Structures are given as C-alpha cells and as structure tokens.
C-alpha cells in the first residue's frame with residue numbers, strides 16, 4: 248500500500264485526526280487486556296473534496312487492472328474513504344447512499360488482504376472471510392462480483408456462495424475446495440453448523456474478516472438469532488465491516504454486537520442534513536386517482552416520455568399481473584419479479600433484465616414490505632405495518648429482496664405505480680437508478696390515499712437549503728390532453744383485465760416458472776451464460792394485442808407530448824440508450840448532436856410553449872402545479 252501517496256481523509260480535518268489517534272490508543276489498551284472496557288468509536292463524515300485515485304488508496308495493481316477491465320476508473324467517495332481504513336485493519340461502519348459503490352468499497356481491500364495472507368501458514372479448515380447479506384439475490388450478486396474480480400486478477404483464491412435452500416451435501420461440496428471467501432445469508436451459517444458442514448471451532452480459528460452488507464436490513468429480515476450464533480464464535484482479532492445505506496436502531500445494535508472500536512464513515516453531501524437519494528436522480532410525481540394509474544402508466548410508456556429501462560414497483564403481486572396483462576394489450580412487453588417465484592427464475596429474470604433483453608420489469612418489493620418494518624428514518628406508521636401484515640402471503644421466500652442492494656444495470660427510470668409504504672422503501676426503490684456515476688429519474692404516481700405518506704417522504708427528503716422548493720417535482724412531460732387522449736382505450740382495456748384473469752395468469756405463471764426453474768437449474772449448471780433459453784417477458788394472454796391498441800395513431804397524441812417524446816428519445820440516444828422498439832431517432836447521429844445541445848428534456852422541456860422553458864422542467868408548474876393531469880375528458884377515442 249503506497250501509504251505516502253494517500254491523501255488521508257483525516258488530513259481534511261485535523262481535529263478528527265486527533266480523535267482517530269485517541270481511538271487507536273484506546274484500541275491498543277483494549278488489546279492489552281482490558282476487554283470489558285467501554286469502547287469508543289470514531290465518527291467521521293466523508294468529505295466531498297477528497298479525490299484520490301485507486302492507486303493512491305494503496306490498492307494492488309492487479310485489482311486496479313481488473314477494475315480497468317470492468318470500465319471502473321475512479322473510486323467513488325465511499326470507496327476513497329473506506330478502502331484505506333479497511334487496508335489498515337480497522338473495523339468500520341460505512342453508511343452511504345444506495346448505489347454509491349459500497350460493494351467494491353469492501354470487496355477490493357478484502358481481496359487485497361487475502362492476496363497477501365500467509366499461504367504458508369497451517370491449513371485452514373474454514374473460510375477466512377464471511378460476507379453476509381440479507382437475500383439470496385444479493386448473495387448471487389456479491390458472489391458474481393467477487394468471482395469476476397478473482398478471475399480478472401488471476402489469483403489463487405476461491406469464493407463460494409451458500410444459501411439456506413441448499414442441501415447439506417451441496418453445502419459440503421461447495422466448501423470442499425477450502426474457499427477463502429464465503430458469501431451467504433446469516434440463516435445459512437447456523438444451518439452449516441447444525442449439519443456439520445462447518446465447525447464453529449474451525450471458523451473461530453480461521454475467520455479474519457466479517458462483512459455484514461445491507462446491515463440495516465439484516466435484523467429486520469429476522470436474522471438476529473442467526474447473527475448472534477455467528478458472532479458468538481467470531482474471534483476477537485477478526486476485522487468486522489458493516490455496510491449500510493440508511494441508519495436505524497438495527498445498525499446501532501449490530502454495531503454494538505459485533506464491532507470493536509469502529510470508524511464510522513458517513514457519506515453526506517450536506518453537512519447539516521443527509522440526502523439519502525443520490526442527487527443524480529431526478530424525482531417526479533403525478534397526482535392521479537387510484538383507478539387512473541393504469542391510464543397514466545400507459546401514457547408514460549406508450550407515449551415514450553420516460554427513458555428505458557424502466558423498473559416499475561407495485562405493492563401486491565396481483566397488481567403486478569394486472570399491470571402486465573394491461574400493458575400486454577397495448578403491445579408493451581414486460582416481465583414480473585416477485586418473492587413467489589422460484590429462486591432460479593428470479594435470478595434469471597434479473598440477469599435477463601440486466602443484459603437488456605427486455606425494458607420493463609414489474610417488481611413487488613421485498614418481504615420487508617410485508618413484514619413489520621421496525622424503524623424507518625422517520626419512524627413508520629404502525630397502522631401501515633398492520634395493513635401490510637395482512638397482505639403477507641405464506642409462500643413468499645423469506646430471503647427474497649428486490650429493492651435492497653440489487654444492482655439493476657442501466658435502469659433509467661423507476662416508476663412507483665404504487666407508493667412504497669415507508670420512507671426507507673422509497674429511498675431504496677429510487678436507489679435502483681442513478682447508480683454510481685450514472686443518472687436516472689423516478690416518477691411516482693400518487694393517489695389521494697397515498698398523499699399523506701407522500702408528504703412524509705417529501706418532508707424527509709427536503710433539506711434545510713431547499714425546504715421551500717420540492718425535491719420531488721411534478722412530472723413535466725405529460726400534458727393533460729395527452730393523457731386524456733388515451734383514456735377511452737385504457738378504461739376499456741382495464742375492464743377486460745378481470746380479477747379472474749389476473750388470478751389465472753398468476754397461477755399459470757407460477758406453474759411455468761416452477762417448470763422453468765428446474766430446466767434453468769440443469770441448463771445453467773452447464774451453460775451459465777446462456778440467457779436466451781427462457782424469456783420472461785412472454786405475453787400471459789393467449790390473444791395477440793389488437794393492432795389499433797398496439798400502435799397509438801399520431802393524431803391522437805397532442806403536439807407537446809409528441810415533442811417531449813422526441814426529446815426523450817434524443818436525450819436517450821445521446822446517452823447511448825437507444826430504444827429497441829423506437830423509431831430511427833435513437834440511432835441518428837445528427838440527432839445525437841442536437842440533443843446534446845438541448846440537454847435533458849426533463850430539465851428543458853416546457854409543455855406550455857417552446858421546447859426550452861425558463862428554469863427547466865419546473866417551468867411546467869403553471870400547467871400542473873399539483874403534479875396533476877386532471878381527469879377532464881377533452882379528447883376521447
């Protein structure tokens with residue numbers, strides 16, 4: 248580690264440096280034997296002006312080469328801050344926004360430490376590093392990331408993933424090659440102990456690093472007992488890292504349970520008030536009645552005023568199927584992701600979506616939406632929790648999670664078809680776009696029933712500087728006329744999507760996916776990269792969409808919305824995001840140039856007049872100051 252080159256975070260603030268040194272002193276004393284003494288921790292804000300390269304952070308050249316091959320050149324703030332401390336062997340609590348690059352912040356130094364671990368020492372009987380995550384999807388994601396880094400670095404390290412659904416013999420086989428890194432859920436470790444697959448004594452002897460990723464969720468997912476049984480065997484010398492996107496009493500509890508004298512790194516953009524949603528995500532909303540949500544989502548997608556790929560959140564599985572069936576009638580293909588589907592199918596859907604095989608994914612939240620969320624940033628309403636309890640479906644996979652931590656690739660728009668049931672839920676959903684250095688936007692469809700929750704979200708997100716100006720602004724690219732022009736068709740089609748058809752489709756889809764899941768398991772063992780085997784965006788309905796619904800005639804769409812749609816396509820093309828189904832504009836270089844000049848249509852478009860409004864999209868407030876596209880029937884078909 249080229250320590251001399253590192254611009255240490257503590258340089259930024261000499262007082263903090265003094266405190267760090269004091270904390271180190273306390274730690275030294277503790278190590279000499281004062282085990283029971285109350286430990287101090289170091290609280291540190293991650294400063295925006297720190298600008299170190301990966302080399303300056305002291306990273307091994309093999310890791311830097313691997314990152315370059317992955318197209319990653321500059322560390323994010325949390326990486327700049329956390330990597331040197333982890334390399335130094337400190338316990339850390341890292342709290343940074345969704346999508347800020349926390350995974351690499353711990354994986355890179357973890358791997359580097361394992362590169363230099365003494366391979367000549369006596370044979371280890373258990374992995375040196377445990378990475379515990381709350382869901383199987385995350386397990387797979389972290390495992391893929393660590394495996395690809397190992398492969399790119401060409402080092403002799405082995406990582407395995409274990410999940411609770413595996414049999415004891417599968418677990419034993421996975422651990423047989425003596426992996427250095429184990430990625431798992433907390434529930435799986437006690438299972439391994441019980442099955443004799445892992446020996447607690449061997450873990451105590453071997454474990455060097457323990458990572459708890461998405462720590463804010465581990466307890467709320469019901470892993471407390473599992474974690475207690477793991478922590479009881481963690482050796483004192485083991486370095487513990489706790490990564491989290493939000494703060495909660497659960498994180499505090501885990502910190503006390505597991506960490507020793509940690510450095511607490513908090514990434515904020517504003518010293519007074521944290522902004523948990525990345526500033527590169529533009530947040531919009533549309534006010535509409537619950538029954539008009541289908542109409543509005545049709546307008547957003549069919550009139551192409553949002554950038555693809557689009558992740559649509561709904562609160563119930565039935566609503567997901569209703570939406571898919573509804574969109575299908577208009578020739579819009581989408582896939583569904585929920586906790587009822589078998590794990591192989593879920594992983595495959597995620598892979599296909601990330602690979603760009605389809606553009607619209609309809610997802611239900613993870614099960615924490617249906618569990619009692621213990622605490623959100625502003626405290627959750629118990630009534631809401633009780634309501635959500637009622638919605639709990641017995642067959643949902645307890646280790647399923649869509650919104651938390653899953654790294655959806657190139658999602659440009661998140662749509663809240665249903666509003667999330669908590670502020671934390673909102674933050675995590677929105678965090679699926681605008682990841683690392685990319686940008687994105689979100690559109691929330693808010694019905695009168697959801698307005699109170701929406702106000703809570705807005706007031707939580709409003710910072711001191713901006714308390715009078717809304718962070719979530721009315722969506723500027725849909726005019727009332729444009730929405731109304733689709734009303735007749737939307738209402739007609741919505742009526743045809745009956746409860747019975749939803750139930751049948753859901754049951755059929757589940758049956759298909761169970762069959763697929765077996766096929767997938769066998770197939771992917773042999774061909775892990777074959778994504779095209781089973782498409783997840785196939786239509787549910789047996790009848791093809793009527794041609795008049797598939798293509799909305801141009802004369803129906805008002806000029807302003809047509810203009811907005813063109814601008815969105817041009818901006819997409821400039822960002823290298825051309826529409827699969829869209830017209831030529833997406834692939835036209837001349838247009839690319841023009842749109843670069845024009846900038847982001849969400850900022851510049853003004854539906855009231857010329858394309859360049861004053862002060863960006865907020866200029867539309869005149870037309871829809873409450874975010875509403877009122878339900879007057881102006882033009883119907």
Ligand SMILES: Nc1ncnc2c1ncn2[C@@H]1O[C@H](COP(=O)(O)OP(=O)(O)OP(=O)(O)O)[C@@H](O)[C@H]1O
Nearest residue numbers: 321322323345346347348349350492652654682683
């Ligand atoms: N330094 C970097 N430069 C560019 N992209 C990066 C960098 N670090 C990470 N990324 C990418 O950013 C995306 C988000 O990273 P990651 O999943 O680690 O975020 P996160 O902070 O863990 O988010 P969440 O809290 O939602 O889990 C990933 O696709 C990752 O490959």
